[in-house]
Amino acid sequence: MTELDLDRVYTKLCHILGEQGESASQQILGRFALLAMLEIADADKIERLIERAAQKP
Incomplete structure (x- = not known):
């Protein structure tokens, strides 16, 4: 995946989450996580990704 691809799909995710509102966003992210x-x-690999996601930047 190129940097442009990553930017495009991340932007799409952000727009959808923004459109759906905070309560629906948690459900969407949960479903997305399961599908991923x-x-x-x-x-x-999934366990390593979960650990990385939980780390503070």
């Missing part, structure tokens, strides 16, 4: 896990299909 199914696509990744590697439990060890």
